[in-house]
Amino acid sequence: MVKIKDIELREKNPASSLLNEMCSCGFQATNLSQAVELIEQMKKENSTIFLSFTANLVSSGLRGIITEICRKKFVDCIITTAGSIDHDIVKTLIDYQLGSFDSDDVELHKKGINRIGNIFAENKGFQLFEKEMQPVLEKLYKKNKFVSPSELAAFLGENISDEKSFLYHCSKNKIPVFCPGITDGAIGLQLYFFKQKHSDFHVDVTQDMNDLAQKVLTANKTSAIILGGGISKHHTIGANLLRDGLDYAVYVSTATELDGSLSGARTKEAKSWGKLQEKGKSVNVFCDASIALPLIASALKEKNLL
16 A cells, blocks of 8 residues: 655745656556556667557657657657658648637638647648658669558658658657558648559558567567557557567556547457457556656656656
């Protein structure tokens, strides 16, 4: 039994100290503190770490933390969606703006503004994205007509000069970016348009399965930090079936398990599938990642782990 302790407010209270106190607070504060401890263990045991996240996080200021994680080579592998690639590149071309959840969406549409929660992304950015993408794809086509999504992501990273981009640092640090749903986004449309001119150009999703499998099978231990759900989450835990499951997992999500969705499924459900080992350690943090990730990352940085 652990005694519930009151959190003391101090003039100077670093994130790592605050999270230590939150461990005995109760509710999700405890889970958040335990997530930091488990991520510390992942690093100390030199496990292969998979970072999974959804596109909406890249549209937000969390892109800066994701980029720092990649710059510091804190993780070994990224698994994400096409939208993450879209937003990462578009944000090198135009700034996103803070809006409101209660905006008039019909008026926004008339003004050429796309809403992501309370974040505004102008159509102008995606128009610039199209102008940027087609020449880059032409350049790639001359080099290789058959590529995997991770090879495409690496090539895109090579052609980005903005150091705020996570793709830039993944390419530089040889961190593979796996994107099983590569056609589900603006980049998918650009690939479709490109193939109208070059029908012999192919992006083979199955080609990445071998590289991902090797990451899983050759690891001493595997760990996952999973932000959100969807295809990114499932591809991460599903790949680890090859080794009878992850050793460690941290889930950060606001989704519920009550509808049977994969996005809302807790780590214990993954054990029934063999995606997390029966004796595997895990923490579920029921929290918006825009709140949880800055606290987790700040604590890890103060501990000189990030």
